[in-house]
Amino acid sequence: MSPASGPSPEVPASGAPAEAREALAEARALLADFPVVDGHNDLPWALRQHAGYDLDRLDVAADQTGRLHTDLPRLRSGGVGAQFWSVYVRSDMAGDDAVSATLEQIDCVDRLLARHPADLAPALTADDMEAARAAGRIASLKGAEGGHSINNSLATLRALYTLGVRYMTLTHNDNIAWADSATDEPGVGGLSAFGREVVREMNRLGMLVDLSHVAATTMRDALDTSEAPVIFSHSSARAVCDHPRNIPDDVLERLPANGGVAMATFVPKFVLPAAVEWTHRADENMRAHGLHHLDTSAQAMAVHAAFEESHPRPTATAATVADHLDHMREVAGIAHVGIGGDFDGTAFTPSDLADVAGYPNLIAELLTRRWSRADIARLTWQNAVRVLRDAESVARAANRPPSLATLASLDD
């Protein structure tokens, strides 16, 4: 462990009320026993964009504050015990380009794990996660972000599973042929017949169905179809902040029956109502400069900075995220909440959750809101591990041959 010099200001700095200081100390103690399983981190894409996957150029063993939200020292000080590394590729990629780029993302994670064996433990199962925790290593899993990564091919889905991918978000920001995205116009109206077959095949394999990013219609169709618990790898509550990336209450209400877990995200433009409007205008500005609105290159960040100069950015905090967790807990239940920060996948972060060192601030906030130690253990570690274990059980029980369905055979 190295000195965490991340910019996450610890809310109760010296001189803060004793209660807050105690809460932070207790949060750290809790995280030592039940570290965070984070549902979504885009470090691989950041390494692709900023370093062309050259792990020497951007060495996560060193402090990368200012360049990345994520590095090993800050993961350690943030109390992270398991990370789903996203093997995201942009949703304007399609066909083989998306598949090949996804394989490169997987390769990046594998190389990262091979490079840092003392800190990062490859994990494929719930047992692997527990073993990593016992050994003091960060269990490292892979999640694909968007069905475009499988190019309408269940064989490609199976290849991703074989390569270690343990969840797939059904869509990213754009619709695909068999599923509707939350941030696109209605297409097939949720999941198509082939989309439902994708969900069943994921159930058979033991790959978690991730419903972040998908349209509410897709969420409902997936819940109707899935034999296994689903996850939301990085989504918060729509009732608290009305953004399509968040989860409506009627869907949260179904999680107890399904057994799934909704992992609250920190992205200000999804969790803070004032930031939703601000982001809308900032995105327009990016597009006016001919840039993709999710671009985080130096040039894009400069355009962002100029916009921010004239339009002060509303700031989210750990309390904003805690508001979502309070609501999600109330609607879905304590057994169905988790955390999915989306670090390195978003330009902006809450002020006291600025990077992966920030989780203790969120836990301290929840402690001050009278969350019990047992509640927090479920939020950080137990629920997510249980969900993967349950998905494994469903896969073992499925006992059916690989699906040979194609998009053409089911949807035409």
Place this chain on the structure above:
Amino acid sequence: MADLQHLPYADTAAFGEPDEPPPAEAPTPAAFDLERARVLLAAQLVVDGHNTLGQQLDHTHWQDLLYGSATLDTDLPRIQAGGVGAQFWSLHTAADTAPDVVSATLDRIDAVTTLIASVPEVLRLVTDADQMAEARDCGRIASILGPVAGAALADSLGTLRAYHALGVRSVTVAGAHWTATGLTAFGESALREMNRLGVLVDLSGATEETMDRALSIAAAPVILSRSAARALTDHPDNVTDAVLRRLRANRGVCMVSFAPDQVRHADQPASLWDVADHVEHVRALAGPESVGLAGSYGTASDAPHTIGLEDASCYPNLIAELLHRDWSEADIAALTWGNAARVMREAQSPPTAG
């Protein structure tokens, strides 16, 4: 030793009849040579370099392959009767040049690995030379995934590594645009990465320029998974004498194809005598340590086949012919198993791999 008898029909010869009428002198090996060939093969099974059954799997159920297929030249009883102990399963697709070649290749990997998993009593997926020998010793046909088409790398070494992680152990370089003239800089880095990973570089079908460049930079033995001798039959997939001579120094292996177009003399129907001629030519130029076999089966039984080698059960006929030509048992053992197994081993621990 491998139990060749534990399946029904294991002794059954060809199911299909070749379209071409047999020539006046159909090659019928002497019973004595055939018996010796079978004995030899029982001790040193065949490592076969090329089978395209993977392309047939969408419309072939594994049970047909397990119990015998009348429509294909390959099924498991006949592979076993042929004395095959290890098989490279080609992952080339009908879409090798199409925009979706990566997905199509993953689809073939899935189909072939699903087949292998469906018949664990016959096939076993292997990824190195030790596993090859172990599978053989357990009476299973060691199944090696490869080659994938060079174009299926999609110009991405990460994609190459993903194929490796999925078990693929050979890549055809021919046809990838980075082999258009010799090898581009990317082509060279792709070959070096294959060497580093222990993925065999398959030069069959490549231009002589590409073969020359590949042999110059190779840090491991290469293979030609399905090439006969260009000096005997002028076919683009065949290999020139100059390359065969270089193969000796590289310690690679040229696995002689049985495909009729690649072995026929002039306009004559191709027969196993022609294949024997090619095998002898390759041995003469590349040396007895650099010659192997590639049935090039995995097609419809009514597709053109070489007379005397109509299906995957026919290897003993060829071995009998080579015995008739006074091949030593040591050379035959090298031809069938030894050379390919050695190349697999050396490619996975090359002296200069980084």
